[in-house]
Amino acid sequence: MAGRKCIFCGTPHALTREHVLPVWLQEYVGGDEPGEFRGTRANFFGMPLDERKASPNSHTLKVVCGECNNGWMSRLEVAFSAILPRLEMDINPRRFSKTERATIAKWIVKTGIIAHLSSNYRRILPETFPISLSRGQAIPGRVRVFGGNVAESKSIRWIQSNLASTVLSRSDLASFDPLKDSFVFILSIRKVFLGFGWHDLNRNAMNLSLNDSSLHQFYPRPQPAQISKVFDDLQMASFGLSLSPR
Ligand SMILES: [Zn+2]
Known part of the structure; x- marks a missing residue:
């Protein structure tokens, strides 16, 4: 498409064409079987609004330039794929x-941006977000x-939602619109x-914090979970994140 710019470098x-879910990851999850992914968008209260299922191999998007795709993004996939088996172990x-945690953080943010843009939902993330x-x-x-940790599945699942910021109380935050000003993405x-x-x-x-002690924090600081738990679904994990006045 003429006039369109790479969402990451802006040039x-x-x-x-970029796979929303990298091919190596599809193979990692599904082995020789055709993989499947489910992307769900949930509303503010975590109720699923719609769900899309697709063959990940056919799910591609054209928003990234070849220089980014074959350059830093490709290196990021290689770096993350080397860490993933260890993440599964513990x-x-x-x-x-610190470098590995930064790789994990960049990878999930990159993947979340691509997944977000691949869905035909209203954009929540501003254009400046990917460029950063x-x-x-x-x-x-x-x-x-x-x-x-989540109940094991052979499909890759993700949810994107807005933050359940039930603790918001300050009157000067009256203009806050959680649908526009917050975003959460989780991928299993x-x-x-x-x-x-x-x-x-x-x-x-405002501070974004984890209020569920069964979640591990990777960024900005490493903070292991205090309780070991296997989540049944990703939506519950998203409730562990909240936005509150400092
Ligand atoms: Zn680019």
Whole structure:
């Protein structure tokens, strides 16, 4: 499409077709069997609004340039794929180096952006969000990356939602629109899941935190879960994240 720019680097290079779920990951999860993924969008209260099922191999998107796709994104896939078996063995963030945790954080944010753009839902993330991940350098601000264990499945599942910010109370936040100003994405791979939450409010006034002690935090700081738990579904895990006044 003429005039379209790469969502990451912003340059008008020729855009290439990119798998929403990388082929190596589809193979990792499904072995020789055809994989399946489910993407669910949930409303503010976590009720599923719709679900899409598709063959991941046919699910592609053309929003990234060849330089990004074959450059930093390709390197990120290689780096993350080397870490993934260890995440499955033990997802405790303290078992990973700072560099490895940054790789995990960049990978889930990158994958969440692509998955978000691949769905025909109303955009929640502003255009500046992906660009701040340009060249795979920096994790966007106000992002919190977490993970945990989920009932094992051969399909890759994800949910995207807005934050259940039930603790919001300040009157000066009257303009806050959780549907527009917050985002949570969670993706499961076999028996583990990774996710990130983000908000677009003043970070000095608002804090995004994990209020579920069975979730591990990977970014910004490593913080292992205190309770061992296997979630039945990803939606419940998303409730572990909340936005509250500092
Ligand atoms: Zn690019």
